[in-house]
Structures are given as structure tokens and as C-alpha cells.
Amino acid sequence: GENVEQHPSTLSVQEGDSAVIKCTYSDSASNYFPWYKQELGKRPQLIIDIRSNVGEKKDQRIAVTLNKTAKHFSLHITETQPEDSAVYFCAARTGGSYIPTFGRGTSLIVHP
């Protein structure tokens, strides 16, 4: 089955800095890569996703890049704000499967 590795497990940045979270996946048939944000005590919520037919997707301060050859994808957050502090999960889903495999999560802390 699919295996998703996520790094780092904890990321601490100063407000205004950029943050990058990286994930690798094992199944070359994976074609959909969502990112979820989970604030403390809340549910995971989708913030951005990318499909295998594109290499990059942006939504305001967040962007996701995908390298199919290397089987890795990354989340980029620019101009970080304290409200960006949360746990971020990456996931990978193979074609034909409705089951995403989640990474272990990255705890992002943005210091004011």
C-alpha cells in the first residue's frame, strides 16, 4: 500500500517568515495530494490540494508543489501569521482508491 513520510515533525518560525513542509510517497500511481490543517482541538480541514497533472498550485499565501519523478510534494506558506499555527497533514491517494494515506503531521508554530 501507499506510504507517506512527512517532515519536519515540528517547525518553528517567526511571523513573516516562510514555512515549508515536505512529504514523500511510495506509490507512483498516486494522483491526488490534499493538505489538511488542524488547529488545536479542532477537526482537520482541507486547505489546498493538487492533482498529478499539475506541478504547482497557489491560493493566496499557500502553495503546493509536486514532483512526480521524485515522488515528493511540498506545502509552502509565505508571510506566516500566528493564526497559521496548527498541525498540517499531507496525504496521497492512488487512482481508483478513495482512501488517502496521511502523513504523521507537522506542528507549525509561528511566533509573533
Next chain:
Amino acid sequence: DAGVIQSPRHEVTEMGQEVTLRCKPISGHDYLFWYRQTMMRGLELLIYFNNNVPIDDSGMPEDRFSAKMPNASFSTLKIQPSEPRDSAVYFCASRTGLYNEQFFGPGTRLTVL
């Protein structure tokens, strides 16, 4: 739509007791997922249903865990008997096969003493 609804939000019980967690998926969603989240193991998929039928329960840790979906608007996850190591946050999520986003419920925080 109210989103995915879970109850109770918090449950504290003693070891050996039966625990039942409840979930109401978003109307029209034909997939329902049960996850368990712990610091040690992250977000684990326990079981998922399609059109009320259990498809994959390989993530269910032991026979003490069981899940049912008697209709399209209701599912339960039961632990009997409960043990302290079952303490975790249990999430229910739903989605439709037409879209890719999974919508999570608010979770049930279970504490087994």
C-alpha cells in the same frame, strides 16, 4: 448543511465499560470513514463504508472494536470492553465519490480510566 456531526464530543469511562460513538455524515455523501488520532500513531483509518456497506476494516485494532452503518445517515463505532490504550480522539469523515475532499466531524475525545 451542518457538516459531519459526532456525539458525544467528550467521553470519560472506566476500563471494561462499553463505549459507543456516533456519527451522522453529510447528506448525500456515500462514503463514511472512522479515524483514530493519537500522538503516538497520528491519524489512523479504522474502517470505511460505501453505501452503508463496510469495505475495509483492516485498520480496526482488535475484536473489541466494531462499527455499523444501519442507514445512510448514521454510523456507530463501538468499543467493548474499553481499555486505557483506547484513549484517543475519534474522527468520523464523509465524502462523495464524485469529489475528493473528505469532511471531518468535530471528533470525540475518549478517555478510558
